Amino acid sequence: MFKLVALDLDGTIVEFNIPFNLIRERLGIRDGFILERILQERDEKRKAEMLKILIEFELESARNAKLVLYAKELLELLRKKKIIHGIVTRNSRRSVEIIAERFDLNFDFVISREDAKPKPSEEPIRMLIEKFKVESNETLVVGDFLFDLIAGKKARAKTALIVHRRNSNMLENFKPYADYIFYSLRELAEFLGGKNDS
Numbered sequence: 438m439f440k441l442v443a444l445d446l447d448g449t450i451v452e453f454n455i456p457f458n459l460i461r462e463r464l465g466i467r468d469g470f471i472l473e474r475i476l477q478e479r480d481e482k483r484k485a486e487m488l489k490i491l492i493e494f495e496l497e498s499a500r501n502a503k504l505v506l507y508a509k510e511l512l513e514l515l516r517k518k519k520i521i522h523g524i525v526t527r528n529s530r531r532s533v534e535i536i537a538e539r540f541d542l543n544f545d546f547v548i549s550r551e552d553a554k555p556k557p558s559e560e561p562i563r564m565l566i567e568k569f570k571v572e573s574n575e576t577l578v579v580g581d582f583l584f585d586l587i588a589g590k591k592a593r594a595k596t597a598l599i600v601h602r603r604n605s606n607m608l609e610n611f612k613p614y615a616d617y618i619f620y621s622l623r624e625l626a627e628f629l630g631g632k633n634d635s
């Protein structure tokens with residue numbers, strides 16, 4: 438059914454535990470999304486400083502991140518099923534490299550915020566559809582946040598929401614954007630395994 442699976446990183450494959458409130462404090466940001474606030478900064482020098490602070494926190498989190506239960510098995514299944522798979526993240530490329538190295542993970546693609554407009558932009562998903570010459574409805578975008586689902590929907594791909602302890606209170610807001618809802622990566626793996634067996 439699906440020829441390409443685009444996985445979110447933080448909260449989906451690994452648990453970063455990025456201290457968003459501490460970062461906001463360090464950056465002097467009261468509200469809004471940190472990355473968007475940085476990207477909107479017009480003073481280039483200030484923007485570079487803010488980005489540097491964000492990256493320091495992200496890399497520290499990447500070095501301490503934990504693999505989500507069943508992530509490894511999911512990636513192995515995707516490899517076995519020859520489903521093109523990889524990461525689309527709002528995080529930096531270096532963070533993905535640290536995670537891949539630490540947990541010995543291999544991806545067919547990695548699109549970080551250096552490569553395309555960050556989700557909720559559909560740009561990274563569209564790039565993948567074009568690059569790997571798949572149809573949008575053969576593409577599954579997997580994530581644990583609204584931005585993952587919106588990016589997928591705007592690219593006319595199918596979307597899968599992974600529900601966990603920290604996002605379960607936002608479920609009602611996310612639901613309208615999710616074609617599928619899974620409560621673990623194991624559930625997602627079973628879904629992909631079953632659908633591709635025929």
Ligand SMILES: [Mg+2]
Nearest residue numbers: 445447448581
């Ligand atoms: Mg996430």
